[in-house]
Amino acid sequence: xxxxxxxxxxxxxxxxxxxxxxxxxxxxxxxxxxxxxxxxxxxxxxxxxxxxxxxxxxxxxxxxxxxxxxxxxxxxxxxxxxxxxxxxxxxxxxxxxxxxxxxxxxxxxxxxxxxxxxxxxxxxxxxxxxxxxxxxxxxxxxxxxxxxxxxxxxxxxxxxxxxxxxxxxxxxxxxxxxxxxxxxxxxxxxxxxxxxxxxxxxxxxxxxxxxxxxxxxxxxxxxxxxxxxxxxxxxxxxxxxxxxxxxxxxxxxxxxxxxxxxxxxxxxxxxxxxxxxxxxxxxxxxxxxxxxxxxxxxxxxxxxxxxxxxxxxxxxxxxxxxxxxxxxxxxxxxxxxxxxxxxxxxxxxxxxxxxxxxxxxxxxxxxxxxxxxxxxxxxxxxxxxxxxxxxxxxxxxxxxxxxxxxxxxxxxxxxxxxxxxxxxxxxxxxxxxxxxxxxxxxxxxxxxxxxxxxxxxxxxxxxxxxxxxxxxxxxxxxxxxxxxxxx
Amino acid sequence: xxxxxxxxxxxxxxxxxxxxxxxxxxxxxxxxxxxxxxxxxxxxxxxxxxxxxxxxxxxxxxxxxxxxxxxxxxxxxxxxxxxxxxxxxxxxxxxxxxxxxxxxxxxxxxxxxxxxxxxxxxxxxxxxxxxxxxxxxxxxxxxxxxxxxxxxxxxxxxxxxxxxxxxxxxxxxxxxxxxxxxxxxxxxxxxxxxxxxxxxxxxxxxxxxxxxxxxxxxxxxxxxxxxxxxxxxxxxxxxxxxxxxxxxxxxxxxxxxxxxxxxxxxxxxxxxxxxxxxxxxxxxxxxxxxxxxxxxxxxxxxxxxxxxxxxxxxxxxxxxxxxxxxxxxxxxx
Numbered sequence: 001x002x003x004x005x006x007x008x009x010x011x012x013x014x015x016x017x018x019x020x021x022x023x024x025x026x027x028x029x030x031x032x033x034x035x036x037x038x039x040x041x042x043x044x045x046x047x048x049x050x051x052x053x054x055x056x057x058x059x060x061x062x063x064x065x066x067x068x069x070x071x072x073x074x075x076x077x078x079x080x081x082x083x084x085x086x087x088x089x090x091x092x093x094x095x096x097x098x099x100x101x102x103x104x105x106x107x108x109x110x111x112x113x114x115x116x117x118x119x120x121x122x123x124x125x126x127x128x129x130x131x132x133x134x135x136x137x138x139x140x141x142x143x144x145x146x147x148x149x150x151x152x153x154x155x156x157x158x159x160x161x162x163x164x165x166x167x168x169x170x171x172x173x174x175x176x177x178x179x180x181x182x183x184x185x186x187x188x189x190x191x192x193x194x195x196x197x198x199x200x201x202x203x204x205x206x207x208x209x210x211x212x213x214x215x216x217x218x219x220x221x222x223x224x225x226x227x228x229x230x231x232x233x234x235x236x237x238x239x240x241x242x243x244x245x246x247x248x249x250x251x252x253x254x255x256x257x258x259x260x261x262x263x264x265x266x267x268x269x270x271x272x273x274x275x276x277x278x279x280x281x282x283x284x285x286x287x288x289x290x291x292x293x294x295x296x297x298x299x300x301x302x303x304x305x306x307x308x309x310x311x312x313x314x315x316x317x318x319x320x321x322x323x324x325x326x327x328x329x330x331x332x333x334x335x336x337x338x339x340x341x342x343x344x345x346x347x348x349x350x351x352x353x354x355x356x357x358x359x360x361x362x363x364x365x366x367x368x369x370x371x372x373x374x375x376x377x378x379x380x381x382x383x384x385x386x387x388x389x390x391x392x393x394x395x396x397x398x399x400x401x402x403x404x405x406x407x408x409x410x411x412x413x414x415x416x417x418x419x420x421x422x423x424x425x426x427x428x429x430x431x432x433x434x435x436x437x438x439x440x441x442x443x444x445x446x447x448x449x450x451x452x453x454x455x456x457x458x459x460x461x462x463x464x465x466x467x468x469x470x471x472x473x474x475x476x477x478x479x480x481x482x483x484x485x486x487x
Numbered sequence: 488x489x490x491x492x493x494x495x496x497x498x499x500x501x502x503x504x505x506x507x508x509x510x511x512x513x514x515x516x517x518x519x520x521x522x523x524x525x526x527x528x529x530x531x532x533x534x535x536x537x538x539x540x541x542x543x544x545x546x547x548x549x550x551x552x553x554x555x556x557x558x559x560x561x562x563x564x565x566x567x568x569x570x571x572x573x574x575x576x577x578x579x580x581x582x583x584x585x586x587x588x589x590x591x592x593x594x595x596x597x598x599x600x601x602x603x604x605x606x607x608x609x610x611x612x613x614x615x616x617x618x619x620x621x622x623x624x625x626x627x628x629x630x631x632x633x634x635x636x637x638x639x640x641x642x643x644x645x646x647x648x649x650x651x652x653x654x655x656x657x658x659x660x661x662x663x664x665x666x667x668x669x670x671x672x673x674x675x676x677x678x679x680x681x682x683x684x685x686x687x688x689x690x691x692x693x694x695x696x697x698x699x700x701x702x703x704x705x706x707x708x709x710x711x712x713x714x715x716x717x718x719x720x721x722x723x724x725x726x727x728x729x730x731x732x733x734x735x736x737x738x739x740x741x742x743x744x745x746x747x748x749x750x751x752x753x754x755x756x757x758x759x760x761x762x763x764x765x766x767x768x769x770x771x772x773x774x775x776x777x778x779x780x781x782x783x784x785x786x787x788x789x790x791x792x793x794x795x796x797x798x799x800x801x802x803x804x805x806x807x808x809x810x811x812x813x814x815x816x817x818x819x820x
Contacts, residue, residue: 185709269759270705270732380509410758414698414705460577462702486702487581 001041002392006434016080017045023089024076032093036072042292042392043076050439050446054127054303054358057082058091060099061290063297063362073292073362074099075394098359110359113304116325119361122301122438123285123399127445129332130353131283134443135233137346140336141443144346150199152442160202160278160421162472163209169419170209173274177221180415187413190221191272193228193265195258195408196280200240203229206276207247222250228265228272230256259284259403262410273416275408281422281449284400286438290362291386291393297362298371299394309355317348328352353443374399376406376457385456389428396425396436398450402457409463409483420481424451426467451481462486488611492781492820493772493811494545496751498695498727499615499661500791501535501550502800511555511578528553529603536608538797542804546611546659549604551791555579557663558625561617565644566593568626585627590640595648598655605656613659614652618694619645619684620677621666635676642684649688660688661727663695665790669706671713682722693725693751695790698733703758703794711737715744727751729789732758735774742778750779753789754810755803760795762802768810769817781818786811 001024005017020043027033033041048055055077063073076095098110117126134141142148150158159165173192180186194203207227214222227250231237237253244251256264258280265272288299305313305324314321317339327348330338336345365371371379374397389395408418425436425448436448455465463483470478507527514524535550554560555578562568562582567590574583601614619641623634631637649660662684667677685692696714699706711728718726725748730738732753741750754771755763768786775784786807792800 185707187708270708378505380505384512410704414707462704485706 001038001043004042004044004432006044006046006432013047013080016083016085019083019085019088020045020078020080020092023092026089027092027096033096037074040072041074041076043078044394045078045080046435047081048079048435048439050437050441052354052440053079054356054438054440055079055082056091056095056306056357057084057088058095059358059360060095061299061360061362062099063292063364065364066366071362071364073297075290075362099361110304112307113357113359114307114310114321114324116303116305116328116356119300119302119359122287122299122358125301125358126303126328126332127356127358127438128285130349130356130443131445132232133332133334133349136235137334138233138235138239140342140346141350144343144350145442148199149442149444158198158202158278159470159473159476159478160198161205162470163205165421165470165472166202166205167209169276170206170213174210174213174217174219174221176273176415176417178219181219185415187271187273188224189226189271190224191226191228191268191413192274192276193230193261193272193411195230195261195275195277195404196283197229197231197236197240198278200229200243202276202278203227203240203251204243204245204247207244207250211247225250227251228254228268230254230258230261230264232257259400260407261404262407265411269410271413272411273413275411275416275418276420278421279423281398281401281404281420282437282446283444284398284404286400286447287397288394289365289397291389291391291395292362293392296365296382298365299360300363301358301360303356303358305352305355306357313348313351313355316351317344319348324352350443353440358438373397374402374406376402376461377453381457381460382453385453386428390432393428393431395428395431395453396447396450398447398453401449402454405454405458406461409458409461412483414485418481418483421470421478422481423448423477424454424467424479424481425449426451426455426479428452451479454481458483459486490545490611490785491815492818493815494611494785495808495811496544496546496613496785496787497539497548497804498697498751498753498787498789498791499548499551499613499663500554500793501538501548501552502792502795502797503552504531504797507531507552508578515575515578532603533607536604538801539804540608540610542801543808544610544804546613547604547608548613548615549600551615551793553600556581557617557665558582558622561595561622561645562626564595564597565622565641566591581625583627584625585629586631586637587629589630590637590644592644592647594651595645597648598651601652601655601657611659612657613661614657615661615663615695616645616649618662618664619680620664620670620673624666624670634673635680638677638680639683642680646684646686646688649684649690649692653688653690658690660690660692661695662692662723665695665697665699665706667696667714668698668709668711671709674713674717678717678721682720685722691725692723693727693749694721694723695727695751697729697753697790700757700790700794705732705758711740715740719744719746723748725749725751725783725785727753727785727787729753730775731756731763731771731789733789735771738775738778749783749785750775751785751787754786755788755807757788757790757792757795757803760799762799763806763810765806765809765813768806769813772811772814773817776814781814781820 061075063071290297339345458465531552539547571583619638623638752775
């Protein structure tokens with residue numbers, strides 16, 4: 001058995017780890033855990049920093065072949081933040097049974113869980129439909145909670161709005177323009193793209209500062225700016241308009257897919273001088289991969305609601321438990337009125353989202369070349385990148401972020417650059433130190449971005465990627481990714 | 488061999504298969520031997536030639552599949568250039584290289600590549616080399632007083648190599664100078680060096696000038712106007728320029744300046760995986776015909792196909808051939 005003690009918080013960390021080990025041993029001695037299982041068991045103890053997440057106290061992930069045959073790989077994940085010594089044993093037994101222990105088939109389903117879907121990649125899970133709904137109906141969610149989504153962020157506001165950071169960004173960009181002009185290469189139209197607009201505040205401040213600098217230095221670049229504000233939510237774009245009102249003549253608002261800006265903006269291939277995004281990558285569909293004993297396993301998930309929670313929600317909203325799944329789909333299609341009133345529909349949405357958990361299983365990646373890796377990544381590249389990574393590790397594929405990156409870079413002018421403020425795992429071994437999502441933030445879903453993998457992919461596509469810690473707010477977990485051309 | 492009107496060819500490189508990239512990396516990691524790698528290269532060259540022939544090109548190259556990038560294949564053959572062989576992370580990276588003394592005259596050993604190509608095709612063939620201006624930009628100069636002096640000596644060595652290629656039967660030679668566009672201020676001395684390179688080389692020589700294709704992306708933007716009038720002093724038969732991606736605006740330079748050059752018109756955009764239709768290709772050629780007679784035009788992609796997947800590269804070459812045939816038919820040929 002291997003026990004991994006990831007970052008554990010608080011004075012009780014040692015004691016809680018001990019309780020987990022004691023519990024496992026007692027299960028072994030009682031014959032509730034087989035010796036072979038025990039020998040291959042890997043237990044990870046995490047401290048989940050997101051109070052709202054998809055985990056039970058204990059979850060167990062059994063290994064399977066793609067044909068559903070049982071493999072002797074079993075991971076047990078324990079959230080020490082939630083551990084209660086008195087119930088741990090029962091939680092552990094339940095998790096092991098669910099994972100497909102000796103007397104259960106993998107798809108039997110747990111009577112204590114109300115299933116919302118079948119096993120699939122996290123990327124294709126229904127939880128991303130909820131994420132999409134949140135951004136599409138942000139106004140409804142905010143009206144119900146009485147607070148904007150930025151107030152839910154750890155610092156109470158987005159790092160994207162930090163004035164000093166924006167001022168530095170403006171200076172860097174102005175310097176680039178000056179340099180291009182000195183080489184007689186400054187285009188007549190200067191395109192910049194804000195990918196994911198948020199409230200529009202950052203873009204508004206950026207333009208204010210750029211205009212001021214341009215006037216002081218008398219360079220007259222400002223009128224040549226063409227600012228594209230791109231977001232996949234029309235509602236969000238509308239909310240951002242007031243923030244850039246003063247610069248309306250320069251701005252174009254575009255509905256676009258953050259994972260494929262090139263699809264909408266192909267007419268600007270090789271023309272955009274700066275692309276910026278803040279906290280977009282951490283909100284793009286993602287999935288996880290486990291490397292164990294030299295083999296790769298794909299983490300498949302199945303969303304559910306704990307039956308006790310489902311029964312409670314059913315009573316509150318006057319819906320039968322067996323109809324919850326259908327009611328949830330109506331909400332995802334925007335049918336809030338079906339619950340008597342929009343407010344009641346939104347309340348149902350919020351309760352369901354809060355209750356959703358994920359079961360998981362590990363499926364062996366047998367035939368790597370056929371696995372649908374995101375653009376820019378294939379089995380051989382992944383192998384290369386993982387060459388120096390720890391042997392047993394679970395990490396994000398960050399497939400949405402990778403796709404976005406690969407479909408954004410062709411838009412850049414030869415001297416253009418991409419700047420991304422986000423939460424990055426910058427060294428793959430960091431995955432051995434803690435939990436990096438998925439978590440819930442209000443109605444959205446949050447994953448740290450595997451920056452180490454993104455860097456490896458970028459290098460092979462002709463870009464060096466650099467990460468700089470965000471130095472403008474103490475305690476910020478944000479890093480800034482920026483690209484330089486690889487020669 | 489007589490070429491038809493509007494001959495079709497490629498710029499030099501053909502698609503680099505993913506499996507060959509991995510094997511090159513395996514060689515650097517010492518997992519396969521040099522001997523095995525050479526056999527793999529031979530097979531890859533034959534496959535690249537076959538693809539070009541099947542697509543219908545009139546003039547083929549060896550696909551440059553033996554080369555890691557535009558530069559290193561020549562730098563590691565240039566006498567007197569010191570290379571840090573540990574400086575590559577990926578095979579495609581450039582070596583760190585330097586000159587610390589005068590470059591001696593010695594063969595680069597390119598003739599055997601040409602002879603290998605000739606063994607496996609009946610079509611007209613073209614041999615491509617990277618020019619001294621580009622090579623000079625990638626070598627750290629610790630000896631010569633300036634870049635022009637270094638480039639001049641490189642040109643002298645390569646001139647000897649070009650003569651050897653002609654002696655071996657090469658009739659069409661292309662010199663790649665992708666860095667002209669990045670350093671337009673060099674153009675006057677770059678043309679002088681070019682003339683040293685081609686001095687008394689009895690072949691049809693064209694110069695390929697693009698806006699860069701590193702990692703399948705342009706390195707610079709701008710207009711070919713910087714080439715004129717200096718390039719008119721170049722003692723070469725023609726130029727090959729990129730027009731598909733950038734549009735045909737710069738074709739008007741050939742109306743404005745009375746050159747005698749033949750022009751290789753880039754009619755395939757190699758920086759996108761979208762495959763052109765034959766009609767799109769034909770439209771590019773018709774645009775070129777407004778400024779030059781058909782006898783002075785040949786058609787090819789904007790730049791090398793190195794970064795394209797093989798199926799995409801092949802489909803693009805087929806479109807190139809079909810589009811050119813449409814225009815030949817319109818011209819009654």
